[in-house]
Amino acid sequence: MSKSENYTGYVRTEEAPLLPPPPSETGITGWLWHNVISSCADFTSLGASVRSLIMAGFTLFVTWLTISITWGIIDFAFLSAVWSDPAGVKREACWTVEQGGQLPAGWHGACWPFITAKMKFFIYGPYDASELWRVNLTGFIGLVGLAWVLIERLPYRRYVGAFLLTGYPLIAIILLTGGAFSVDYGSLSITAIVGLALITLGRLGRRGILGESLGAFAGVYGVAGWFLVIYAAVMLVLSADVGLPAIDTNDWGGLLITLVVAVTGIVASLPLGIVLALGRRSSMPVARILSVVFIEFWRGVPLITVLFMASVMLPLFLPEGVNFNNLLRALIGVMLFSAAYMAEVVRGGLQAIDKGQYEGADSVGLSYWQKMRLIILPQALTHVIPGIVNTFIGLFKDTTLVSIIGLFDLLGAAQSTLADAAWASPVQGHTAYLFIAVVFFVFCFGMSRYSIFMENKLSRGRKR
Amino acid sequence: MVEQNAVDRSKMTIGDEVVVSMDHVNKWYGSFHVLRDINLEVNKGERIVVCGPSGSGKSTLIRCLNRLEVHQKGVINVHGIELNSDLKNIEYIRREVGMVFQHFNLFPHLTILENCTLAPIWVRKMPKKDAEEIAMKYLETVKIPEQAHKYPGQLSGGQQQRVAIARALCMQPQLMLFDEPTSALDPEMIKEVLDTMVALAEDGMTMIVVTHEMGFARKVANRVIFMDEGQIVEENEPNAFFNNPKNDRTKLFLSQILDH
Numbered sequence: 001m002s003k004s005e006n007y008t009g010y011v012r013t014e015e016a017p018l019l020p021p022p023p024s025e026t027g028i029t030g031w032l033w034h035n036v037i038s039s040c041a042d043f044t045s046l047g048a049s050v051r052s053l054i055m056a057g058f059t060l061f062v063t064w065l066t067i068s069i070t071w072g073i074i075d076f077a078f079l080s081a082v083w084s085d086p087a088g089v090k091r092e093a094c095w096t097v098e099q100g101g102q103l104p105a106g107w108h109g110a111c112w113p114f115i116t117a118k119m120k121f122f123i124y125g126p127y128d129a130s131e132l133w134r135v136n137l138t139g140f141i142g143l144v145g146l147a148w149v150l151i152e153r154l155p156y157r158r159y160v161g162a163f164l165l166t167g168y169p170l171i172a173i174i175l176l177t178g179g180a181f182s183v184d185y186g187s188l189s190i191t192a193i194v195g196l197a198l199i200t201l202g203r204l205g206r207r208g209i210l211g212e213s214l215g216a217f218a219g220v221y222g223v224a225g226w227f228l229v230i231y232a233a234v235m236l237v238l239s240a241d242v243g244l245p246a247i248d249t250n251d252w253g254g255l256l257i258t259l260v261v262a263v264t265g266i267v268a269s270l271p272l273g274i275v276l277a278l279g280r281r282s283s284m285p286v287a288r289i290l291s292v293v294f295i296e297f298w299r300g301v302p303l304i305t306v307l308f309m310a311s312v313m314l315p316l317f318l319p320e321g322v323n324f325n326n327l328l329r330a331l332i333g334v335m336l337f338s339a340a341y342m343a344e345v346v347r348g349g350l351q352a353i354d355k356g357q358y359e360g361a362d363s364v365g366l367s368y369w370q371k372m373r374l375i376i377l378p379q380a381l382t383h384v385i386p387g388i389v390n391t392f393i394g395l396f397k398d399t400t401l402v403s404i405i406g407l408f409d410l411l412g413a414a415q416s417t418l419a420d421a422a423w424a425s426p427v428q429g430h431t432a433y434l435f436i437a438v439v440f441f442v443f444c445f446g447m448s449r450y451s452i453f454m455e456n457k458l459s460r461g462r463k464r
Numbered sequence: 465m466v467e468q469n470a471v472d473r474s475k476m477t478i479g480d481e482v483v484v485s486m487d488h489v490n491k492w493y494g495s496f497h498v499l500r501d502i503n504l505e506v507n508k509g510e511r512i513v514v515c516g517p518s519g520s521g522k523s524t525l526i527r528c529l530n531r532l533e534v535h536q537k538g539v540i541n542v543h544g545i546e547l548n549s550d551l552k553n554i555e556y557i558r559r560e561v562g563m564v565f566q567h568f569n570l571f572p573h574l575t576i577l578e579n580c581t582l583a584p585i586w587v588r589k590m591p592k593k594d595a596e597e598i599a600m601k602y603l604e605t606v607k608i609p610e611q612a613h614k615y616p617g618q619l620s621g622g623q624q625q626r627v628a629i630a631r632a633l634c635m636q637p638q639l640m641l642f643d644e645p646t647s648a649l650d651p652e653m654i655k656e657v658l659d660t661m662v663a664l665a666e667d668g669m670t671m672i673v674v675t676h677e678m679g680f681a682r683k684v685a686n687r688v689i690f691m692d693e694g695q696i697v698e699e700n701e702p703n704a705f706f707n708n709p710k711n712d713r714t715k716l717f718l719s720q721i722l723d724h
Contacts, residue, residue, distance in 0.1 A: 359532050360569030364583035364635055365558035374582060378573050458573075 077434065080109030090117075094425040110431045114423045121417060122435075125253010125408045131245065134175045135256055141168065142263075150450065165267070170237055176260075178246035183239040192232035198225030249327040253408035255439070257327070261399040261409065265334040266392050272335070273342025274381075278372060280347055291343070298340035303401055306333040311405035330402045338395045345387040349380030382458045389451035393444045411436055471683055475668040478686065479508035482544075483639050483670050484529060489538035491524060498524050499535065500694040506672065508638075511665050513681040513702075514674045516691035517717060522674045525691070526641045529672070530561045543638065559587055562632030566644040568624045570616040576603070576627050577612040580634045588635065595634070602630040606660050622653030626660050633664075640664065642673040676721060682706060690714045 024033045040056035042048040082103070085093040094111035095101025115122075124135055145168060148160045173179070198221045205218030252260070279291030298306075310329040353376055361371040381388070403412030414432045417423070484506040491499035498521045506512060514522045527533040528540060531547050531554050540547045542557045571579050580599035584590040590598075603609045606626035608619075616624055625645055632640060642661065646654045658680050665671060665684040675681070681688050681702055688705040690698040690713075698705070698714045709715045 354567075354569075356565060356567050356569035357571065359565065360571065362532060363530060363558060363561075363563040363565075363569075364631065365555055365587040366583065367555065367587075370586050374586065375571055379571075382573070 076108065076430070077110050080107060081112055082109060083112050085113035085117075090422050091425050091428075094423075094427055099425070108427065110434065111423075111425060111427045112431065114417075114425075114428055114431055115435050117423070118414075118417045118420075118432075121254060122410060122413055123255045125256060125413050126251050127253065127256065128245070128247055128251065131247060134244065134247075138172045138175045139259075141171065170234065173238060174240075174242060175244070176247070176252070176256075177249065178242075178244040179238055180241040180244075180246060181235065181238045183235050185239075188232050188235055191228050195225045195228030195232060198222070198228065201225070249325055252327065254413040255410050257402065257407055258396075258399050258410040260327070261331060261334055261402055261407075262396045264331050265338050265395045265399070268335045269338035269342045269391070269395065270388070272339035273346050274377065276339060276343035277346035277350055280343065281350055294336075295340045295343050298337050299344070301337075303334070303337050303398055304404060306337055307401060307405050309333075326405065327407060330405060330407060334395065334399070334402075338391060338398075341391050341394075342388065345384050345391055346380065348387065349382075349384035350376065352383050353380050382455075385451050385455050385458075389447055393447055396443060396447070397440060410439065471662060472666045475666060476511070476684075476686075477509050477668065481508040482506070483508050483510075483542065484672070485539075485541045486528075487539040487541075489528065489535050489540055491521075491528065491533065491535040491537075498694050499528070502538070502696060504689070504696065506639075506670065508670055509668055510670055510687065511685050512672045512687050512689060513685040514672065514689045514691060515676060515678075515681070515717075516697075520691040521694040522691045523643050526563075526643055526672055526674055529639075529641060530558050530563055532563075559635060560637055561639045561641060562635055562637035563641045564625070564628050564632055564643065564645045566647050568616070568621075568628045568648075570624055570628055570631070572616050575613050575615055576608070576619070579616065579627060580631045583631070583635050598636075599630070599634050602633045603627070605633070605663070606630045607656075620653060621649045622656045625649065625653075625657045629657075629660055629664070639670045639672070642671065642675065644674050644676075646675065646677060678706070678721065690717065692717070 023029050036059060040052040040059060042052050082094050087093070090113075092101045093113055094103070096103045096107045097105050120129075120132075124132055127135060142164070145160055145164045148154050149157050149164065154160075202218045202220075202222030202225060205221060276291045276295055279287040280295065282288050282291070307330055310333045311326060314329060357375055357379065358371065361375040366374065399409055400411040402409050403415070408416060414436050418429055418432060482505055484504065486502050486504040489499055489502040490497070500521075502525060514525065516522050524533055528535050528547075529542060535547075543560055545553050545557060547553060547557060570576075571582070574582065577596060577599055580603065581592065581595040584595040584598060585592055588595075600609055600612065603612055606629055608623055608626055608630075611619055611623060611627075616627065619627065629645075645661070646657050649657060654677070658677060661671070661673070661680065662684055673680070673685075685702050688700060688702050689696055690705070690709075690711070692713050698709060698711045700709075705714075706718065709718055
């Protein structure tokens with residue numbers, strides 16, 4: 001004990017005053033102190049002084065770098081940029097004096113009239129100019145629907161969402177291609193009949209009429225049957241001639257292709273990925289092995305290879321004369337590829353769920369699918385929103401790879417405009433790539449922000 | 465020590481109907497023999513406490529009764545229906561048997577009310593309004609109706625466990641299984657959960673309870689089962705069990721838990 005023997009304890013007689021914090025804790029000084037100065041203001045020893053000096057130098061360097069890069073971009077995109085081409089001289093509007101134009105020597109800025117002139121091509125590619133309203137209408141319906149689903153205050157969101165996933169794709173296909181697919185009605189009706197028969201078989205099997213061995217696969221029959229019937233119905237709708245001129249997918253391009261590939265991939269990969277993830281964790285060996293083989297195959301192959309295989313190799317394996325659409329092949333490739341990645345993300349979420357949740361759901365008598373849909377997946381998917389959106393963003397950017405197989409996505413379209421001699425200038429490429437970068441950034445950043453909003457919303461309330 | 469006369473025994477009647485019967489049940493985890501030749505019959509209205517050292521198979525025993533665990537040998541009948549790999553039987557039995565877990569296992573993404581109405585709505589196909597009425601009734605039984613719209617994470621451990629009891633009751637089961645319901649709780653919360661369980665017993669519920677709460681066993685159990693190394697070692701009515709244990713292992717166990 002440090003106190004002497006006649007220690008008598010301590011009793012506080014007056015309250016210690018509540019004081020405001022010192023200026024180094026609040027306001028701009030506080031911020032500067034904590035974020036900038038504190039790391040380079042320690043001169044108490046030689047080592048600390050050296051560290052402080054290095055940190056000070058580094059801080060100054062990073063500040064200079066940030067300012068000069070930001071200034072460079074602002075100067076290129078806004079201050080020095082050429083905004084219009086009133087004289088209609090095209091490339092000469094962006095030429096310096098040395099190159100034969102009007103701009104001062106050494107000028108370096110964006111050539112926005114080039115982008116304005118090519119905007120239509122960036123968005124629609126070589127799509128028939130008199131039919132652009134069809135793309136616009138498709139985009140408009142999609143945008144309104146998406147906004148409706150994302151804004152929580154609007155009514156009937158569930159129905160709008162269902163429409164977006166079922167009716168809208170059909171409308172989009174008919175609008176964009178013109179519909180009137182050539183379909184063999186004979187084989188289509190056979191498909192439908194086989195489908196109906198399988199559904200009936202599934203129903204009977206579920207009631208135990210078929211006996212043990214056949215009845216065990218009642219669910220498989222049902223699913224396969226529905227798949228065939230829906231396929232027949234979809235093809236029937238698509239074969240209807242609504243009087244729109246047909247536009248080949250080879251004439252699509254630009255943002256249109258980028259969005260078609262990205263949206264299809266995003267929408268299809270999540271449910272496919274969930275099914276694969278559940279399959280991989282299933283206790284049924286067949287489902288598990290099939291899922292593992294599928295996932296590992298698609299994850300083991302680069303997307304470029306997948307696209308090449310789909311466009312170059314696949315026709316070699318198909319019988320003579322059978323030829324299916326290049327875009328469709330790319331779509332399926334991208335879809336399956338991203339589904340494999342999504343499956344692993346979702347599996348991570350499933351593994352984070354406590355065993356007790358499964359047991360709790362089992363103990364109240366929920367069936368396997370009820371348990372997954374109501375208890376396990378809502379929690380698992382919430383855990384992995386960052387991973388899911390990460391995959392979405394990756395997929396969105398990977399759509400640029402389709403230019404390898406001859407589809408003109410946004411990037412491909414931009415690159416092809418660089419060959420236009422009418423706009424040839426030293427800044428033509430810089431401007432185009434800056435523009436493409438900004439477009440991609442807007443889409444990806446938007447997805448990122450919405451995912452953060454969702455995370456906060458879903459974790460509110462549940463936390464203590 | 466809990467007083468015997470604190471319990472209202474007027475509705476605690478034991479019927480002739482056999483609710484659970486286990487006949488030479490054996491279970492292995494890999495090569496480890498966890499349940500060895502278990503024979504047990506439980507009649508309607510019985511309150512059975514299962515105790516024993518950790519690893520003795522008592523949790524496994526009751527988890528076999530709603531097939532959270534699968535037994536390999538022997539026959540288990542619940543409400544006259546045999547538990548085998550037939551999904552229909554399993555689903556039927558899980559509807560009729562409620563279970564309360566050591567770690568509550570509430571669904572954290574649903575409110576208390578939704579936790580309670582989920583199974584009635586989806587499994588019993590009950591209209592939402594009726595399910596909510598029943599849920600509120602049982603939340604009142606466990607004395608937390610005012611928490612109905614909170615999430616499990618906002619409640620204390622004792623409250624969560626009472627919600628778990630209410631959730632099981634909402635399916636209106638004929639048998640309740642309790643798997644160490646107070647073992648994960650702070651001491652001051654154990655009482656509120658035990659009180660709820662006593663009230664349930666007073667109401668005539670058939671219960672099988674795995675617990676170390678010997679006061680509870682004396683108070684409401686009509687039979688106490690002692691398990692060790694996967695076997696039922698001793699089984700008796702509580703007074704005889706606690707005051708006059710016959711097997712040496714039972715004596716050792718009781719001396720260890722009562723003399724601390």
